[in-house]
Amino acid sequence: MGLVTVDGMIAGGWSRVLRAQSVEITVELTEEPTPGSGPRSRPRLRGTGSSAGSSRPWSVERWARAPSADGWRRGRRSRQTPRMTRIAVEGQATRTHPAERGTVNLHVAFSGTLRNDVVEQVARTHTILVEQVKAHVSTGAAERWDADSVHSYVYDDRVKNSQTGGKQRIRRFRASARLSVTFRDFEVLSTWLADVMDADGVEVDRITWNLTDETRKALLAEARIEAAEETAVRAQSYADALGLGPVAPVAIFEAGLRGGGNGGGGHTPMYAMRAGMMSDGDGAQVELQPRDIDADVTLSADYEAGAPAEG
Incomplete structure (x- = not known):
């Protein structure tokens, strides 16, 4: 069987299909082909297949139209990729x-019927704790600390009236402030917590253990x-x-x-x-x-x- 060529269009240009025996090659052209045109030498087909019915693979050298006026250039050789x-x-x-740092999170809170009194109680207790924390940081037992300012809000509390037996509404105020301290020395941390938990208005929220960066x-x-x-x-x-x-x-x-x-x-x-x-x-x-x-x-x-x- 000789070489058979079939011309056609593809997206963006022209193509030429070359068929010989069991091999088919599609070549993209840079210009519209004319009948009988082709490379100066036909594409070389090399392989072990010897007939159209051969199932053995071919190793093919591809050819493509070069932009130059007088020739064709050889493209890369296609090979079968092994299946992976x-x-x-x-x-x-x-x-x-083992944990290297312990961070204590606590808050100070008081409530009462007089706003100024509860705010003053929170501020006084919170200031004492901050001074203690600063001392631990200066000695190296603690690494850092962080504190919030005092916040207050008002709420209504319903209590039983001893005279009428019914419920009466009482306006109350609550103030609080938070404090967070990170300790290096866990023995100092334990001692300080024992003192802190005995103080009025102080509640320990949690301790988190961590490592250095x-x-x-x-x-x-x-x-x-x-x-x-x-x-x-x-x-x-x-x-x-x-x-x-x-x-x-x-x-x-x-x-x-x-x-x-x-x-x-x-x-x-x-x-x-x-x-x-x-x-x-x-x-x-x-x-x-x-x-x-x-x-x-x-x-x-x-x-x-x-x-x-x-x-």
Whole structure:
């Protein structure tokens, strides 16, 4: 069978289809072809197929019309791409470290029928606590503190009238101010809390345990490496089970960054910091011993693996 050419139009220009035996090549032209026009030498078709019915693949050299007036230029050689299998896996890692900082959150509050009295009580108690906190910061036992100014509001309270037996409305005022302190020295923290919880009008809301920024970053760096290594090990295990060759990484995603609903939700943080926190309510039931903090990392990754190498 000889070379057959078929001319046609494609988007943005002209094309010429060359057919010979079991091979078909489409060439994009820069100008409209004329009957009988073509390259000075026909496209060379090389391969092991010898007839139109051959199912063996051809290796083809493509030709295309060059912008120059007198010729054709050779394009890149097309080859069959080996089929690859994609493997998606997840990796997790955790690093644990004792708490290094304890942050106390408390507030001072008083209420009564006279606004000036309750505001003065809150301001006086709050000032005493702030002075104590500043002293702990100056000695290095505490790292930093933060306080809000005094806020007050009015509300109506209904109480039983002892004479009439009914309910009567009483106008009352409430004032409060918050204070937050971060301690380095947990023994000083424990002693200070024992004094604070005995003071009138002071309520401890919670204690949160945390790490320094330097420790947290170091733990997360180690956890990221371990999580990434786990994805590689898991991907290769799947490839081995399927009789495939070595895996190669294609993409890696921190939690929440993979599209399409895989590899974690959009609101999942890349890492989580977990630690014990003190209970709300009665100070006598507060657990002051800090718990260890976990730094967790979750990753998802895509790998590709092909057939094992021969020999």
